[in-house]
Amino acid sequence: MASNANETNGPAVSCRGVGKIWAAGTSRAHEALKDIDLEIEPGEFVVLLGPSGCGKSTLLYLIAGLEEKTSGLLTYFGDAVSAPSPDRSLIFQETSLFPWLSVWENVSFGLQIRGESEPDRRAAAKEVLQRVGLAEAGSKRPDELSGGMRQRVAVARALAMRPRVLLMDEPFAALDVQTRQKMQDFLIDVWRDSGASVVFVTHHIDEAVALADRVCVFTSRPGRIKETVKVDLPRPRDPFSPECEELRKQLTQLLKDEVDRAFEEQEKMAEAV
Amino acid sequence: MAAVSTDRTSVGETGKIAGGQKSPPAPAGLTLPEPLREILPKIGWTLVSVGMFSLIWEILWAIGWADPKLLPPPHIFLGDFADQAKFFNTAQRWAIGVSASAGPSPWQAVLITVVSSAMRVFVGITIAALLALSLGVAIRYWVAVERLTLPTVTLLSPVSPIAWLPVAIFLFGIGNAPAIFMVVIALFFHMTIATINHIDGVNRNLINVARTMGATKAQIYRRVIIPAILPGVFVILRLNLFGAWMVVLIAESTGVGYGLGQVIMLARNTFNPSLVFFCIALIGFLGFATDYAMRMVQKRVLYWVNDPSGVLRGL
Ligand SMILES: Nc1ncnc2c1ncn2[C@@H]1O[C@H](COP(=O)(O)OP(=O)(O)OP(=O)(O)O)[C@@H](O)[C@H]1O
Numbered sequence: 286m287a288s289n290a291n292e293t294n295g296p297a298v299s300c301r302g303v304g305k306i307w308a309a310g311t312s313r314a315h316e317a318l319k320d321i322d323l324e325i326e327p328g329e330f331v332v333l334l335g336p337s338g339c340g341k342s343t344l345l346y347l348i349a350g351l352e353e354k355t356s357g358l359l360t361y362f363g364d365a366v367s368a369p370s371p372d373r374s375l376i377f378q379e380t381s382l383f384p385w386l387s388v389w390e391n392v393s394f395g396l397q398i399r400g401e402s403e404p405d406r407r408a409a410a411k412e413v414l415q416r417v418g419l420a421e422a423g424s425k426r427p428d429e430l431s432g433g434m435r436q437r438v439a440v441a442r443a444l445a446m447r448p449r450v451l452l453m454d455e456p457f458a459a460l461d462v463q464t465r466q467k468m469q470d471f472l473i474d475v476w477r478d479s480g481a482s483v484v485f486v487t488h489h490i491d492e493a494v495a496l497a498d499r500v501c502v503f504t505s506r507p508g509r510i511k512e513t514v515k516v517d518l519p520r521p522r523d524p525f526s527p528e529c530e531e532l533r534k535q536l537t538q539l540l541k542d543e544v545d546r547a548f549e550e551q552e553k554m555a556e557a558v
Numbered sequence: 559m560a561a562v563s564t565d566r567t568s569v570g571e572t573g574k575i576a577g578g579q580k581s582p583p584a585p586a587g588l589t590l591p592e593p594l595r596e597i598l599p600k601i602g603w604t605l606v607s608v609g610m611f612s613l614i615w616e617i618l619w620a621i622g623w624a625d626p627k628l629l630p631p632p633h634i635f636l637g638d639f640a641d642q643a644k645f646f647n648t649a650q651r652w653a654i655g656v657s658a659s660a661g662p663s664p665w666q667a668v669l670i671t672v673v674s675s676a677m678r679v680f681v682g683i684t685i686a687a688l689l690a691l692s693l694g695v696a697i698r699y700w701v702a703v704e705r706l707t708l709p710t711v712t713l714l715s716p717v718s719p720i721a722w723l724p725v726a727i728f729l730f731g732i733g734n735a736p737a738i739f740m741v742v743i744a745l746f747f748h749m750t751i752a753t754i755n756h757i758d759g760v761n762r763n764l765i766n767v768a769r770t771m772g773a774t775k776a777q778i779y780r781r782v783i784i785p786a787i788l789p790g791v792f793v794i795l796r797l798n799l800f801g802a803w804m805v806v807l808i809a810e811s812t813g814v815g816y817g818l819g820q821v822i823m824l825a826r827n828t829f830n831p832s833l834v835f836f837c838i839a840l841i842g843f844l845g846f847a848t849d850y851a852m853r854m855v856q857k858r859v860l861y862w863v864n865d866p867s868g869v870l871r872g873l
C-alpha cells in the first residue's frame with residue numbers, strides 16, 4: 286500500500302470547480318456547492334469552516350464518493366472519485382453506530398466486510414479501542430455509552446480501516462468544551478501516528494484554530510470557498526497566545542459576514558413565501 | 559392486592575441484601591430468582607385486573623341485572639369444567655362407532671382443540687412472516703421483482719381475509735391446510751408492504767457507513783438492512799398475532815376444520831352462552847400467552863432494543 290506510485294506526487298484529494306446541485310433538474314433543485322477548488326496534500330489537516338447549511342457536509346459526501354458531484358473534477362490520488370472506498374473513511378455528524386453490534390463488533394465492521402477472521406478482528410479492534418481510550422468498553426453496546434464515547438468509537442471504527450483520508454463531519458459538536466479539548470488533543474495524536482490527511486468540518490472557530498494546517502472558510506449558499514487561511518503554528522497550541530488570538534479574530538470576521546448574509550437571504554426567502 | 563404489594567417489598571429487600579456481603583441468610587420467601595421477581599407482579603396485576611371485571615359481572619348477576627341465561631357470570635361458565643369440555647370432544651366427533659361419551663378425557667379434549675388452533679396460528683404466522691420478509695427484501699433488492707409483484711401485492715392487501723375463505727376451501731378442502739392458508743393470506747400482504755416501508759426507513763447513515771467501508775449490496779442488506787428492520791418487523795408480527803387468531807377462528811367456524819372456532823359455532827347453533835363465554839375466556843388466555851411468548855422471543859432476539867415502557871411510566 287505504501288509503495289503506490291501515485292502517492293509521492295500530487296495531492297491526496299483534488300477538487301476542481303466542483304459543484305453540487307441537489308435534486309438537479311427538478312423543481313426542488315437546490316445548489317449546495319459551487320466552484321469548489323481545493324487540494325488536500327497527503328498528511329495535511331484541513332478544516333472546513335462555514336455557517337450552517339453552506340454545504341460542508343455535502344462536500345465531504347462528494348469526497349467520500351457517497352454522492353455524485355454535478356459539475357467539476359474530483360480526484361483521489363489522481364483517480365476520479367466514482368464510488369465510496371475504505372481508503373476514505375467518513376465520520377458522520379450524527380451518531381452512526383450499529384445498535385445491534387457491540388462496541389468491538391462496530392469497530393471491526395469494516396474488517397468483517399473485508400473477510401478477516403474473528404481473532405484478527407478482535408485484535409485489531411482492541412488496538413484501535415486502546416488508541417481512543419476505550420479499551421475496557423469493547424463488549425458494551427452503543428446505547429450504554431455516553432455521547433463522547435460513541436464519537437470515539439466512531440473514530441476508532443474509521444481508524445480500523447487505516448484510511449489515507451479521514452473525513453470528519455463535526456464529530457465533536459455535541460460535546461462539552463473540556464471533553465472536546467481532550468478529543469482534539471487525541472485526534473492530533475492519532476493523525477500524527479497515522480499519517481492520513483484529515484478533512485475536518487466544524488463551525489467552531491476555536492476548534493479550527495486548535496487543529497488546522499489550513500482553514501477554508503465557506504460562503505453561505507451556494508457554498509464556495511471564500512478564503513483559505515494557512516496556520517503555521519506548532520502544536521499543541523496555546524489558545525491564548527497572541528497568534529491564536531489574531532487568527533481567531535480574522536476567522537471571526539470572515540465568518541460573521543457570511544452568517545449575516547445567510548440570515549438576510551433566509552429572511553428574503555421567508556418574505557417571498 | 560395483598561399478594562402484589564408483598565412482591566414489591568420483596569424486590570426492594572432482596573436488592574439490599576444482595577448489596578451487603580455478610581448479611582444474615584435471607585428468609586426463604588424473599589430470595590426469589592430474578593425472572594420470577596419480574597413476572598410475579600405482572601401476573602399479580604393481571605389477576606387483579608381480570609378479577610375486577612369479573613367481580614363487576616358477578617355483582618351485576620347477584621343484583622339480577624345480568625340474566626344468567628344470556629350473560630352467565632364467570633362462576634357459572636367456568637364452574638363445570640367437565641360439562642363444558644364435553645363439547646370439545648371434536649377430534650372423534652364424526653368417527654363412526656364412537657359414542658359421544660367415549661374418547662379423550664375433558665382436559666385432553668380441551669387441550670387437543672386448543673393445541674390444534676394454536677398450531678394453525680403459529681404455523682400460519684411463521685410462513686407468512688418468512689414469505690413477507692423474503693418478498694419485501696427481494697422487492698427492494700431487485701427492481702424487476704418490484705415491478706412484477708408490488709402492484710399485485712398492493713392491490714390484494716386491502717382485500718378482507720373473509721373473501722379468501724371460499725378460495726381456501728376450493729384449494730385445500732377441509733383440515734389444517736385451509737386454516738393455515740387463511741392466516742398466511744391475511745397477514746402476508748400487509749407484512750410485505752410493512753417490510754418495504756421499514757427498509758425505506760433505515761437510517762441512511764448506517765447504510766452509508768457500510769458503503770464507505772466497501773460493503774457490497776448483498777453485504778449491506780445482510781449486515782445492515784435486515785438487522786435494522788427486524789425490530790419493526792417483529793412489532794408487526796406481534797400486532798398481527800391477534801389478527802391471526804381471529805382468522806383462524808373464522809376459518810374453523812365455517813367448517814374448515816375442528817378447533818376453537820368450531821366449538822364457538824357449535825355454541826352459537828345450540829344457543830349455549832356459557833360455552834361461548836368459556837371459549838372467549840380460553841381465547842383471551844391463549845392470545846395473552848402467545849403475546850407473552852412473542853415478547854420473550856423479542857427480548858432474546860432483539861436484545862439491543864430498549865424497552866420504552868420504563869421511560870413512559872416515569873412521565
Ligand atoms: N440529501 C439532500 N437532499 C436535498 N438537499 C440537501 C440534502 N442534503 C443537504 N441538502 C441541502 O444542501 C445544503 C447544504 O447542506 P449541508 O448538510 O451540506 O450543510 P452543512 O454545511 O453541513 O450544514 P450544518 O453545519 O448545519 O451541518 C442545505 O441547504 C441542505 O438543505
Ligand SMILES: [Mg+2]
Pocket residue numbers: 341342343378454
Ligand atoms: Mg453538516
